[in-house]
Amino acid sequence: AQRVTQPEKLLSVFKGAPVELKCNYSYSGSPELFWYVQYSRQRLQLLLRHISRESIKGFTADLNKGETSFHLKKPFAQEEDSAMYYCAPPKGDGNKLVFGAGTILRVKS
Amino acid sequence: EPEVTQTPSHQVTQMGQEVILRCVPISNHLYFYWYRQILGQKVEFLVSFYNNEISEKSEIFDDQFSVERPDGSNFTLKIRSTKLEDSAMYFCATQRGLGLNIQYFGAGTRLSVL
Secondary structure, rough: EEEOOOOOOEEEOOOOOOEEEEEEEEEOOOOOOEEEEOOOOOOOEEEEEEOOOOOEEOOOEEEOOOEEOEEEEEEHHHHHHHHEEEEOOOOOOEEOOOOOOEEEEEEOO | OOOOOOOOOEEEEOOOOOOOEEEEEEOOOOEEEEEEEEOOOOOEEEEEEEEOOEEOOOOOOOOOOEEEEOOOOOOOEEEEEHHHHHEEEEEEEOOOOOOOOHHHHHHHEEEEEE
């Protein structure tokens, strides 16, 4: 069964510090992975998907099949990055999302 | 940018009552989903819906739950007889197609069962 693990419930960093939000997965087959973000009082929204290999708001994520990881990184955190971040692969024919537990990122000034 | 709209934003109900949560999908989207998030827990999949029928449902989605798209626009989640443990945020999400299409989420309905 597909499983996603986000080991940190809370990650607190200072503004300007590097950020790495961890996500590990267990999969059968080729994984497709997304990062979703939920800012305070806003809806869940897609941040990144691994297939696009793009950088959004300075965040990147590389799929590491050897380590079965899809960690989210940003070299310099900003206060507006404070949010809840979810790692999620779609699963099944219907593309339902299976969310990790989420990591709260707090960027302190 | 088009958005998924959910109503009401907050629903308070007595245990045993029926509730209907409504979602207006983005207009050209064909796949619809309900998720829920109990306070302090992860977002959980409830059900997916395509072509006027359920594609997949989770263990949570028991006989007390039903979904329909009665008028071709609103996508509804009905809970027939609410229980205290149904208290949660309920999120609707819609997707244009399968594959790597993005799911767009509504702002959610907070259901409080008293």
